[in-house]
Amino acid sequence: xxxxxxxxxxxxxxxxxxxxxxxxxxxxxxxxxxxxxxxxxxxxxxxxxxxxxxxxxxxxxxxxxxxxxxxxxxxxxxxxxxxxxxxxxxxxxxxxxxxxxxxxxxxxxxxxxxxxxxxxxxx
Amino acid sequence: xxxxxxxxxxxxxxxxxxxxxxxxxxxxxxxxxxxxxxxxxxxxxxxxxxxxxxxxxxxxxxxxxxxxxxxxxxxxxxxxxxxxxxxxxxxxxxxxxxxxxxxxxxxxxxxxxxxxxxxxxxxxxxxxxxxxxxxxxxxxxxxxxxxxxxxxxxxxxxxxxxxxxxxxxxxxxxxxxxxxxxxxxxxxxxxxxxxxxxxxxxxxxxxxxxxxxxxxxxxxxxxxxxxxxxxxxxxxxxxxxxxxxxxxxxxxxxxxxxxxxxxxxxxxxxxxxxxxxxxxxxxxxxxxxxxxxxxxxxxxxxxxxxxxxxxxxxxxxxxxxxxxxxxxxxxxxxxxxxxxxxxxxxxxxxxxxxxxxxxxxxxxxxxxxxxxxxxxxxxxxxxxxxxxxxxxxxxxxxxxxxxxxxxxxxxxxxxxxx
Numbered sequence: 001x002x003x004x005x006x007x008x009x010x011x012x013x014x015x016x017x018x019x020x021x022x023x024x025x026x027x028x029x030x031x032x033x034x035x036x037x038x039x040x041x042x043x044x045x046x047x048x049x050x051x052x053x054x055x056x057x058x059x060x061x062x063x064x065x066x067x068x069x070x071x072x073x074x075x076x077x078x079x080x081x082x083x084x085x086x087x088x089x090x091x092x093x094x095x096x097x098x099x100x101x102x103x104x105x106x107x108x109x110x111x112x113x114x115x116x117x118x119x120x121x122x123x
Numbered sequence: 124x125x126x127x128x129x130x131x132x133x134x135x136x137x138x139x140x141x142x143x144x145x146x147x148x149x150x151x152x153x154x155x156x157x158x159x160x161x162x163x164x165x166x167x168x169x170x171x172x173x174x175x176x177x178x179x180x181x182x183x184x185x186x187x188x189x190x191x192x193x194x195x196x197x198x199x200x201x202x203x204x205x206x207x208x209x210x211x212x213x214x215x216x217x218x219x220x221x222x223x224x225x226x227x228x229x230x231x232x233x234x235x236x237x238x239x240x241x242x243x244x245x246x247x248x249x250x251x252x253x254x255x256x257x258x259x260x261x262x263x264x265x266x267x268x269x270x271x272x273x274x275x276x277x278x279x280x281x282x283x284x285x286x287x288x289x290x291x292x293x294x295x296x297x298x299x300x301x302x303x304x305x306x307x308x309x310x311x312x313x314x315x316x317x318x319x320x321x322x323x324x325x326x327x328x329x330x331x332x333x334x335x336x337x338x339x340x341x342x343x344x345x346x347x348x349x350x351x352x353x354x355x356x357x358x359x360x361x362x363x364x365x366x367x368x369x370x371x372x373x374x375x376x377x378x379x380x381x382x383x384x385x386x387x388x389x390x391x392x393x394x395x396x397x398x399x400x401x402x403x404x405x406x407x408x409x410x411x412x413x414x415x416x417x418x419x420x421x422x423x424x425x426x427x428x429x430x431x432x433x434x435x436x437x438x439x440x441x442x443x444x445x446x447x448x449x450x451x452x453x454x455x456x457x458x459x460x461x462x463x464x465x466x467x468x469x470x471x472x473x474x475x476x477x478x479x480x481x482x483x484x485x486x487x488x489x490x491x492x493x494x495x496x497x498x499x500x501x502x503x504x505x506x507x508x509x510x511x512x513x514x515x516x517x518x519x520x521x522x523x524x525x526x527x528x529x530x531x532x533x534x535x536x537x538x539x540x541x
Contacts, residue, residue: 010179012348013132016341021128052347052360053401055408068405069351089404112401114394 002043006078011050036120043119046083054111057093059100066093071109079106083116130170134163137180138260139345143232144184149191150295152239152285156257158191159183165190180229230349231297237346238306239288241313249284251317251335256281259338269320269335271328307350311359311415314342318363322370325380325522329373336367347402357406358416364399365422368392380525384431396426414450417442436465453479457489460496469499487516491526 017025036042051070058065082099086092089110096108138159145155162183176182240254252270255261261269267277298306321335343360350356372386403423406416421442428434443459457476464472473496476489483489494509510526517523 010133010136012136012341012345015344016132016136016337049398049401050344052344052351052357053398053405055405066408067352068357069348089401089408112397114397 004081015050040121043121044083045115045117045119046113047115049112049114051111054109055089055093057096057100057108057110059097059103059107060105062101062104064097064100070111071107073107076106083113127167127171130167130175133170133175133179134166134183135260137183139233139236139258140180140229141183141187142257143234143236144180144229145187145191146236147228147232147295148184148188152257152288154191154194155187157194158187161190161194162187231303233345233349234298234303234306234310235295237310237313237342239291241309242288242291244287244291245284247316249280249287250313251320252277252281253284253288254313254317254342255335255338258342261338265334269332271331307346307353307356310346311356314339314346315359315363315415317342318367322366325374325378325525327378329378333370336363336370339363340367352409354406354409354411355413355415357402358413358419361399361402361406362415362419362422364395364402365419365426368395368399368426379528382525383425388429391426396423399423399426412445412449414446417446417449421446434465436462440466453482454486457483457486457492461492464496464499469496472496473500485516487513487518487522487526489513490516494526 033042033045054068054070056067056069056071058067084092084095086095089112092110096110100108141162142155142159145158146152149155149158165186166179166183170176236258237254240257241250245253248270252266255266255269256263263278263281264274266281267274270277272280318336318339321332321337321339324332340360340363343356343363347353347356347360368391369383369386371392372388372390373381375381399419400423403416403419406419421439424435424439424442440459440462443455443462446455447459456479460472460475463475473493476483476493476496479489490509490513494506494513497503497509498506513526514523517526
């Protein structure tokens with residue numbers, strides 16, 4: 001079974017870490033991640049940019065509504081995610097609109113990745 | 124991260140919202156700050172055992188309000204402290220508290236807190252000191268270090284500034300749209316001044332002041348979280364990220380400034396650049412350009428070039444032309460001339476800056492740029508006069524050294540070319 005592990009924390013605290021704090025945390029994580037890589041258990045790992053870099057596409061209407069900022073509703077739940085490689089935000093929004101037409105309702109939050117590692121397993 | 128470090132981070136991140144709400148409640152900055160301090164002390168006592176509350180800011184506001192009331196009561200007559208269980212069952216109370224902390228309110232709370240720091244009666248240095256102390260929560264010692272003055276002098280400066288704020292009319296009513304936009308503009312300016320206090324520092328001062336850049340970026344992100352759809356706030360945050368990304372490459376081992384062309388671009392912070400570019404992307408969708416967005420776009424073109432010769436100077440020239448319209452200033456024309464020189468050559472660039480001579484005659488960088496252009500045109504004697512003038516006007520030895528270095532190099536280039 002594949003599992004996604006979704007990371008939640010107070011972003012204004014995490015993005016205020018000093019370089020030392022940041023490096024220390026990344027070093028601790030690297031130890032765990034390396035073990036998982038050796039075991040062939042680690043898939044893609046992504047760190048998202050702060051929510052200030054996010055744009056939300058409400059696809060419960062046509063045309064969809066583009067809103068600055070993260071998805072902030074509490075009625076809907078996180079059901080899945082895509083990672084797409086785009087030249088700029090406009091292209092990502094186009095792709096999201098295409099997906100939204102295929103599956104209307106709810107919303108997509110489009111958030112750039114700060115770091116991405118593709119992972120080691122052949123799923 | 125250990126308990127204390129985690130709690131510290133949570134308290135710092137909750138601070139603007141909590142102090143802002145307490146200020147609205149007590150209508151007095153000192154009382155609000157003291158109430159927040161007391162709440163933090165309680166947090167340090169109870170959070171390690173009970174774990175962090177679900178909403179640290181709401182917890183701190185609630186506890187701060189109660190301890191603030193206690194303090195006011197104590198000041199009037201020495202009544203005993205209410206029992207500690209006043210703040211028990213906070214989990215239940217938190218729910219209603221969170222409900223009351225609706226978005227609109229706390230957005231204006233934080234904006235008000237930032238806004239009173241940039242009161243027009245306060246000189247910029249005081250604005251920054253107060254903002255760092257009150258909003259960011261830096262200690263007086265930390266602020267003093269960033270300003271390279273003694274702790275007691277800084278204490279006085281902050282006290283004086285706070286007295287002025289207390290004497291001024293702090294607007295507590297909810298602002299209308301026009302007023303909110305004005306406040307936002309003032310706060311954005313103040314944040315960029317904080318940034319520049321850090322970014323413009325050179326030589327031995329630079330390491331002590333660099334944290335001001337981080338702090339300004341933090342404030343920019345905070346403001347952007349409150350005003351998600353404001354392209355100029357996106358532009359401001361992007362501009363600071365794109366500039367600060369170069370900091371690791373801006374100084375050599377001796378602390379001397381390294382010119383953009385000579386920087387080791389491998390040292391630039393790729394994550395900051397990526398975030399800055401993402402924010403510009405978002406801002407451009409609004410098609411409402413402003414000075415921060417245009418400056419960020421210029422910084423982005425520099426940051427995007429893998430080598431100096433890859434820089435898109437034509438686009439930079441166009442952006443500066445835009446900026447001249449949005450925010451006319453001889454300094455911007457001077458900067459544009461540097462791009463014009465790269466695109467159309469020194470004759471056009473020199474023609475562009477000659478009319479600025481009167482207004483910029485006291486500005487060292489003007490004479491530096493003019494000297495460089497004259498030198499490129501083979502007018503070595505006039506160039507030398509301009510460079511001497513630049514060195515004489517330099518504000519710091521590092522600035523003078525910077526021009527001298529440029530002078531040396533240009534002289535060498537000229538010799539090599541001839």
